[in-house]
Structures are given as structure tokens and as C-alpha cells.
Amino acid sequence: MKLSHLRTFVAIADNSGFGRAASQLNLTQSAASRQLSALEAELGVSLFDRNGRNVKLTFEGEDLLRRSRRLLADANSLGERARALRGGLVGTLRISAAPQAIENVVAPFLADFQRRHPGVEIELVESATGRHGQLERGDIHLAIMPSFEAQNFQRRLLYPNYLLAVVAKTHRLGRRGMVDLTELADEPLLLLKQWFGARARFDAACNAAEIHPRVLLESGAPTTLVALAAVGYGVALIPSNIQMLQTEVRSVLLAHRKVPIGWWSSVAWNQNRFLPPYAGEFVGELVAHLRHAYPGRDLTRRAPQLPRPKE
Numbered sequence: 001m002k003l004s005h006l007r008t009f010v011a012i013a014d015n016s017g018f019g020r021a022a023s024q025l026n027l028t029q030s031a032a033s034r035q036l037s038a039l040e041a042e043l044g045v046s047l048f049d050r051n052g053r054n055v056k057l058t059f060e061g062e063d064l065l066r067r068s069r070r071l072l073a074d075a076n077s078l079g080e081r082a083r084a085l086r087g088g089l090v091g092t093l094r095i096s097a098a099p100q101a102i103e104n105v106v107a108p109f110l111a112d113f114q115r116r117h118p119g120v121e122i123e124l125v126e127s128a129t130g131r132h133g134q135l136e137r138g139d140i141h142l143a144i145m146p147s148f149e150a151q152n153f154q155r156r157l158l159y160p161n162y163l164l165a166v167v168a169k170t171h172r173l174g175r176r177g178m179v180d181l182t183e184l185a186d187e188p189l190l191l192l193k194q195w196f197g198a199r200a201r202f203d204a205a206c207n208a209a210e211i212h213p214r215v216l217l218e219s220g221a222p223t224t225l226v227a228l229a230a231v232g233y234g235v236a237l238i239p240s241n242i243q244m245l246q247t248e249v250r251s252v253l254l255a256h257r258k259v260p261i262g263w264w265s266s267v268a269w270n271q272n273r274f275l276p277p278y279a280g281e282f283v284g285e286l287v288a289h290l291r292h293a294y295p296g297r298d299l300t301r302r303a304p305q306l307p308r309p310k311e
Contacts, residue, residue, distance in 0.1 A: 003072065003075055005042075006068045008027070013048075016055065046060065076138065077273055080274055090119035091121070095142045096126075097127070098128050105144060105295060109290075110122060119278075125139075132149060138273045142267055142282065144267050147309045150266050155311060158267055159294030160294075161198070164254060168230055181254060182211065187214065188216040188233075189213050189215050190225040191213075192237070192238065193219065195220075197263065198237070217234070253303055266309075267286060
């Protein structure tokens with residue numbers, strides 16, 4: 001069985017058709033079609049139902065797609081291991097992170113790392129969700145994610161994140177250092193979308209406190225929420241690692257029963273997949289870099305310490 005045929009199969013499934021898949025693989029559509037037909041003949045099953053230009057996975061195709069992804073990931077790992085065994089620190093390191101982590105964590109660190117390791121090419125994958133699956137499949141080497149999402153993987157802790165209530169300077173809560181979750185029960189709230197780790201922590205705290213928040217707006221852009229809070233249009237709830245350029249706001253720690261609501265960010269990897277040696281260099285140097293220069297430190301340096309999860 002040819003790996004190239006499996007790659008064509010996966011590309012057609014990912015692109016829902018032959019045109020974009022062929023372009024992605026630098027093939028003609030007819031060549032991609034021939035490779036798929038050869039694979040179907042070898043397997044003895046139809047992988048797609050074809051209706052004109054539209055293709056849809058068959059039941060057999062859906063099952064074999066998952067297995068094909070695993071085979072291709074294992075093949076990539078085998079090649080990476082062979083290159084590492086030759087003793088070189090040259091290769092690609094694939095890292096997945098949410099946009100705000102790329103902006104506030106990876107970007108300030110990246111240039112120095114690449115100067116120290118010129119042979120390592122960093123391939124960033126922007127992903128607000130799905131990092132768990134990416135690690136499972138071997139699509140990436142490392143993921144920067146909340147520690148509570150990385151419990152099934154090896155991980156190193158990076159820095160503490162706190163949930164902040166951001167209000168206009170004239171707001172009644174603006175002079176407080178900390179506000180309890182129950183005090184926001186009647187406030188119009190500006191929340192992040194549910195795929196954010198900060199939103200998951202907020203929802204969990206509301207459930208524990210039996211509070212039904214009054215949600216005015218949900219957004220995938222934290223800066224939008226802060227801008228609205230600055231003009232008095234509700235209370236924005238964002239994590240402390242978001243860079244805030246607004247000067248007309250106050251940031252207040254959000255707590256439940258006098259305990260700040262927060263979590264640790266981490267860098268995680270799949271212990272069942274091959275990890276190139278330069279990935280360990282990246283993890284160790286990133287942890288050291290963030291020890292005293294993590295995002296949100298100026299806002300939260302006087303906050304009570306969050307419990308450290310086990311690494």
C-alpha cells in the first residue's frame with residue numbers, strides 16, 4: 001500500500017473534493033482520481049459516494065479515514081526519529097496554540113529561540129479548539145493549552161492565568177481589588193465564546209455558585225469586549241494573559257468565596273508519539289523565559305497564588 005495514495009485519500013476527505021485536494025498535493029485531478037481508485041481497488045471498498053463534483057465519505061470511508069490518519073502520523077514519526085537518530089538538531093517543530101497564546105507567549109520568545117537554534121523551523125498552528133485531538137493524532141508536537149485540558153498528556157506548567165472583570169473607570173467595582181462572582185449576578189456581562197478556556201472556568205464557577213449570568217454579548221475577540229466595557233457597555237470577563245491597550249478601564253480579580261478563579265497554562269505533548277530532541281529544548285527554554293516574564297504579570301503580581309497542578 002502506497003502512503004501517497006493514503007495522503008490523497010485524506011486530502012480529498014479534508015477538502016470535500018478533488019480540486020482543492022489535487023492542488024494541495026501538486027497533482028492533477030485525474031492523477032488524484034487514479035490514486036484514489038487504485039486505493040479503493042486494493043482495499044476492496046468504496047471510500048466515497050460520488051455525485052458529480054460532490055463527494056461524501058461512505059461508512060467504510062469514515063472508518064478507514066481515522067486509521068489512515070494514524071498510519072500517516074506514524075510514518076511521519078518514523079521519519080522524524082530516523083533524522084534525530086542521525087544526530088542532527090535540524091527539523092520542523094509543529095506547535096498549536098490559541099491566537100492570544102501565539103501573540104502573548106510564543107511571539108515574544110520565538111526570535112531568541114530561533115537565534116539559538118537556527119536549524120529548527122517552527123511551524124505554528126492557530127487553533128482555538130481541537131488541540132487535544134491534534135496531539136492524539138500526532139499532527140503536532142506541542143500544544144500550549146490550559147493545564148486542565150492537558151491531563152491526559154505529559155506537560156510542563158508555564159504561568160498562572162486569572163479571570164478578570166474589566167469595567168469602566170467610573171464603574172462601582174472599579175476601585176476594588178477583587179470582586180466575588182455573586183456580585184456580578186445582576187450585571188450585564190460581556191463574555192468570550194465557549195471554546196475559550198477562560199469561559200469554561202467561568203461557566204464552571206457559575207454552576208458551582210448556582211448563578212445564572214446575564215449575558216449581554218459573546219465574542220471571539222477579547223479586545224472587543226474590553227472596548228465595550230470601556231464605554232460602560234457591561235462588564236467584560238477575560239483572562240489575565242490578554243494584552244489590554246485600553247486606558248479607560250479597571251481590571252479586578254474575579255473570585256468565588258474569596259478564592260481567585262484561575263488556572264495554569266501549560267505546554268503539553270503526547271508521550272506515545274516520538275518527540276524530536278529540539279522539542280525538549282523549546283519546552284525547557286520557554287518555561288525558563290516565562291518564569292518572570294509571563295503575560296498579565298503586572299496585573300496579577302499581588303494576587304493570591306494559584307495552586308500548582310502536578311506536572
